[in-house]
Amino acid sequence: MRTRILLLLTLICFYFSTSASAEALLTAAFIRDNQLWIKKGGQEIQLTKDRYVYSPKWSFDGRFIGYIDGDEKGGKSDLFIYDTREKESYQPYVRVETSDFKWSPNKNQLAYNDHGLLNVTKIKNGRPQGFENVSLGVSGFEWFPNGKEFIVSSQSNLLPTGWGPIPLYKIPIDANLAKDKMKPFFTIQTKEPDLFGIDADYFKWSSDGKWVSFLVVPTASWSMDSNTLCILSSQGKHFQAVGKMLGFNDWFKWAPSANQLAYISGEGRFFVENKNMTIAEMPTSKQQKEYTPKGYVDLNLEWLAKDLVIVARAKENKEWKEGPVPTMFTSLYAINLKTGEQKQISFPRENELDENPQVVGSYLTWFRRKAEHNKGDVWVKNALNGQEHIWLKNVDYAPMFFTPEKSL
Numbered sequence: 001m002r003t004r005i006l007l008l009l010t011l012i013c014f015y016f017s018t019s020a021s022a023e024a025l026l027t028a029a030f031i032r033d034n035q036l037w038i039k040k041g042g043q044e045i046q047l048t049k050d051r052y053v054y055s056p057k058w059s060f061d062g063r064f065i066g067y068i069d070g071d072e073k074g075g076k077s078d079l080f081i082y083d084t085r086e087k088e089s090y091q092p093y094v095r096v097e098t099s100d101f102k103w104s105p106n107k108n109q110l111a112y113n114d115h116g117l118l119n120v121t122k123i124k125n126g127r128p129q130g131f132e133n134v135s136l137g138v139s140g141f142e143w144f145p146n147g148k149e150f151i152v153s154s155q156s157n158l159l160p161t162g163w164g165p166i167p168l169y170k171i172p173i174d175a176n177l178a179k180d181k182m183k184p185f186f187t188i189q190t191k192e193p194d195l196f197g198i199d200a201d202y203f204k205w206s207s208d209g210k211w212v213s214f215l216v217v218p219t220a221s222w223s224m225d226s227n228t229l230c231i232l233s234s235q236g237k238h239f240q241a242v243g244k245m246l247g248f249n250d251w252f253k254w255a256p257s258a259n260q261l262a263y264i265s266g267e268g269r270f271f272v273e274n275k276n277m278t279i280a281e282m283p284t285s286k287q288q289k290e291y292t293p294k295g296y297v298d299l300n301l302e303w304l305a306k307d308l309v310i311v312a313r314a315k316e317n318k319e320w321k322e323g324p325v326p327t328m329f330t331s332l333y334a335i336n337l338k339t340g341e342q343k344q345i346s347f348p349r350e351n352e353l354d355e356n357p358q359v360v361g362s363y364l365t366w367f368r369r370k371a372e373h374n375k376g377d378v379w380v381k382n383a384l385n386g387q388e389h390i391w392l393k394n395v396d397y398a399p400m401f402f403t404p405e406k407s408l
Contacts, residue, residue: 140201153200274345356398
């Protein structure tokens with residue numbers, strides 16, 4: 001009897017020690033009651049008060065967190081930076097208004113779009129401070145992997161004959177509005193209905209930097225139902241349209257170490273049907289395979305390993321035709337791309353759903369909430385076989401994790 005009790009106590013201690021070690025390894029910025037918090041080493045720290053914070057993003061080394069201070073009505077969107085070393089929030093200039101900002105991949109420099117004007121911060125005493133103009137007429141943008149240039153899109157022009165092509169540019173960070181530094185990179189020739197769009201956005205580089213993926217976005221009403229996922233080579237020479245999908249930034253992701261692009265394919269603004277996890281092999285996107293079984297929809301995805309993809313999956317609902325849009329009760333599934341094996345790995349209770357899977361190192365995290373609530377809890381487990389447990393309680397949405405290699 002005594003041996004059994006000792007064994008039980010040992011197992012309990014082991015469980016809590018492994019859970020604690022997971023907490024010690026994870027660092028995240030998150031929003032609770034509209035305020036910015038961080039959790040590091042198991043400790044939660046509130047960083048802001050009396051603000052309306054959203055869109056936190058880590059700098060490449062984890063010292064800074066950029067975020068937007070807005071309001072409930074969407075009337076303002078001011079850029080702030082939190083310095084974890086000095087433990088203070090500040091604005092890089094007197095006032096910076098933007099909804100689209102991105103950290104450099106290799107230095108503490110922020111680029112942001114201010115109503116079509118692309119600016120980049122200077123660095124003063126090791127902190128992003130002040131700014132320099134880069135380019136006018138900017139719609140979407142992203143840093144090149146070297147941190148020295150941007151890929152930039154401009155919205156196409158409406159001509160008497162219809163919408164014109166979408167131009168992409170390669171612009172150095174020190175362009176300072178000089179026209180001779182704005183180098184044409186590629187021109188997307190659009191046409192209806194195969195490849196119609198007026199804009200390009202959500203640029204993402206493959207792990208080896210040889211390809212960039214992005215969405216070609218049509219006019220507002222059309223884009224609610226369909227956008228075109230495209231890829232372009234890093235030299236701006238080889239362009240391909242990959243497939244149709246909705247305009248969600250986290251619905252397409254490159255594999256961690258291969259030129260494979262996973263995305264949720266399918267048209268139609270409602271989630272009730274026709275949403276399939278699809279893998280496109282590069283360099284030719286014609287080699288594609290859907291993994292969502294009949295009768296189901298996949299509504300989020302994340303790479304866990306080279307041949308392992310996590311999806312948030314629910315039963316489709318073709319019976320719904322009108323009235324309130326039904327909740328899709330998703331749970332997480334793991335898909336082995338090599339063997340084709342698929343298995344359910346999370347089991348939310350009745351009236352709960354699991355969404356927004358994220359991978360940090362060997363850890364899998366996700367956001368669990370009740371159907372009638374926006375707030376929820378963040379769960380974590382070590383790989384597929386670890387013991388799941390709650391890591392954050394009562395947060396507004398999924399957190400932004402930091403790893404030394406990159407911010408996710």
